[in-house]
Amino acid sequence: MPVALSPILRTAIWAVVAPFGFYCSLLALGSIPFFQRHLLYLHRVNGLWLRDINEPELFGFAKGQVTPFFLTTPDNESIYSWHITPLPLYLQNEEALASQEPGVAPDITATESFRVLKGDPKARIVIYLHGNAGDIAQAHRPDSYHVLTDASPYHVIALDYRGFGYSTGTPSEPGLIQDAATLIDWVINVAGIPPDRIVLLGQSLGTAVASGVAERYAAEGVEFGGIVLVAGFSSLPTMLGGYRMGGVIPVLGPLRAWPSLLRVAEGVIWEKWPSAQRLERLVRLTKTRLRLSLVAAKDDADIPWVESDKLFRAAANATVDGGLEEESFAAWKEERTIRNRDDAFVTTLTAEPNIVIRQELFPYGGHNAIMGHAPVALAVMRCFDLGGTVYTEKTSK
Template structure:
């Protein structure tokens, strides 16, 4: 391991000044360092459940580093979580990585899982409007927007939340008025794609057996992102036919769809058979998505 001795000499535990940590110095001083900034889901904190194992999986190379944060109101972070607040926290993390750690955006992958995908798209949109482009954007078990998700969401896969009243549209619209945080990731992704000036690697990954957020939510994200490359939105039937021509399917029901466009845009959707809502973070598809983001020559857009 490239920096094994330096990392072994680092004292374990909390650092009031993270810049004094050996791991930070390695990140800052190594011109070949790559950084994954990870935004977790709505449950728990940065060290919850499978997250630490996922961190180890993603950094199983001496050149890859990972930064994970707890949003306001999560873990030991103070404050109250709101949509704007969480996106602001994500922006602050990325700004710190670029300004303090000195990592240029083309050596950064921003990644989110579940709620973290909505944070990621908000962060990506903010920086896209400033002309900042990342090595990759990876959304795992994402959702289109909060109102759509709640309309069909079932807790633990079988306890309906609002789906019983979908047959009463006026009542559903009335209840939607009380959803304060909209999390319109579809619109944000479309903005990211349409404002890309040089290069974009966008990957959507979802498990077919996800009982928390149905995989059709990633279909919606893919449709909006892909439509932004065409300058028009096709109806569901026409888009389905168009997408099928860009899709490779397997016998187990999984598939990979890839859309390429100018100037250098690659949008990739992967549906995997197993992994559920959280275990998918440990899948090889996630690790490979990171590798593809940092290796621009793997898929070429049309001339």
Template sequence: MPSQASSIAAGVIAGTLGVPVALYLTFIALSGIPYFQRHFLYAHKVHSLWFYDPDEPEYYGFAKNQVTPFSLSTEDGQSLYAWHVLPLPLYAQHEERVVAQASGFCNDITQTENFKILKADPVARLVIYLHGNAGHVAQAFRPASYHSLTETSSYHVLAIDYRGFGHSSGSPTEQGLILDATAAVRWAMDAAGVRPDRIVLLGQSLGTAVASGVTEYFAREEGVDFAGVILVSGFSSLPAMLSGYAIAGLVPILAPFKAWPWLLKQLMRRVVDKWASTDRLRETVRAVKARGGRLRLHLVHAVNDKDIPCHEDDKLFAAAVNGTVGVGEPKMDDERLAAEKSARTVVRGKSAFVATWTDGDLVFRQELVPYGGKLIPWFQSQEKQRLTSLGHNDIMCMAPVALAVMRCFDLVEKPRA
């Protein structure tokens, strides 16, 4: 009898464990197929379009017609859904004209008062917002982050949904998303007439890889320097991040494969969209330095980011610094880079610092902040919240990001000697 009971218990345990193991192995197998891999990576079908309509920006707390929903086209024929957000102080100056317009999606933004206000202003400042994976342009924390940028400033915001996201056409790929960001930049420069030195590229999470890609293209191919590039919660490359990725910092997806490094390496080789931001930043810096251009690169990350570890920013910073080394010259070794970075670092308390590297008109600034949001149950103590919150998304609504934009636009006064 005892042996029969033991057999039954063993069978129940095996069956209980077998289901999640089978699901895990199925997930890994599907991840090797580009179609499924891209759905897992971009999560572009995970959205709330059936609940809330982004064509009604007032729902998200904006003033009537402060936001213009419209579409722009890419060079390969995709249609991208976008928002143009007027800065609230400027909106207030033109409120009567702006409110009198029809609301909702606009088929021709060039006929709107909002667009005319942007185009007619030779000193307009524009932030091109490149969001992370999943959702759409108006989902979750994103409208709040637009509010934080526009409510008391002079910045216009252009936010786009990449191909396959929200109401945009197509399906996401690495090259496709870079083309999407390129289309947003061209719309800003060519249609709206905003000079590149008055445009800031702001990317978060996946958007940091997109921003790195489009910055490299314009720096190397067209010799264009933007007012600044801000990467929030960035990562070095997709394979590097995935090899140690843990869902919410708790569930390491590929942990079982670490016992077989050769197998993990094979899995990483099957990643179709590499998003090698370190390589792109290094080449961007080289191109800008070679022609004596200007670059303002800001890296912002929270220590309590449970999605993308903050040490990924160290790799991005190192890549930018090594871009200042001449082609053919040996790059800085880790020991020398760490020593020189330390000399350029200001500690701002526990788990917080700012490191600034200057080379001519190239400035790289890495800022690590202790908290990037409090997204956990209300019944936990404030200290517990600070220690365990995710910190990956809410940082976009926080002061370090707004300050980075100000610095890109040279709106922070230098201390007097």
């Protein structure tokens, strides 16, 4: 005869079984490539129906300061982009820029903003590679563009990857890297900006795109002014072990109690995004100059800041013949680290031929707001060698 369960016990059992069943269902769904792509990129989650991103004044920009335009990739996708003129340069050309036709430019090279860019002999470009979800003007992104352009000489060019916002196509690892390469080729070959005046700035997923495209160009002998990776991760399978969607829902974290199940789950992640490997190869391919900055916030609830440690470890490993000894790495790194408080530090490594790798842990900023904080803007400035002394050793406690 079956034993009757009390209402309290039944409720307690369901309180455990229901979330577990929901989690297992999500894992099963996420193993299917179609659904995995949507869960990873969240490219259909955006606010296009709420506001017109072809009217950048909505986001606090001056009239004509931002020019929306499309680029066509070699595989015939249309990639939506913004060219943001720095305010100091805008002020010098305000009448012309404010009078240009609003909305998407049919031909970006025929616009006043392109004329200003092309005619700027000191033009420096920040190529902004955003994270997953949303579109080019989602959430914190316009504010972070403002930080870079309001009082600096930097032009910012941001793009929506294929499948995001108004861009056509479906996102994929090679596709996103191709989108970034298409923009870089346009900046170099059409706008006429040499690579040493270009900084790649990636956040979250954008750090993986930046690492992939930088490695691709390094293999062709092209070296950029710098690469800044904010809230980066070593590889997608590794990162998902500690990742929480929205800072709350763990993805693969619960499986760490069962290593064999975790390995199975990692094995069905179809796109790996191996940034640590790519950065290691990038350093080894460097012939002339490299400025690589890794920035993370201690209070990042989405991607643990220790993922930046893994990126630094991989990049640093490539600067030493035979690699760094695992046992002595912590002490080796500490010699190059300045700690001003328990939850913040800066580690700087200099190596031949002219390589500077810098890792900064900042106490605040979370996963997204950090993009508008001082460490990111300063990292861009350092890439252009606009700073003073480069600290290579711990000089004080």
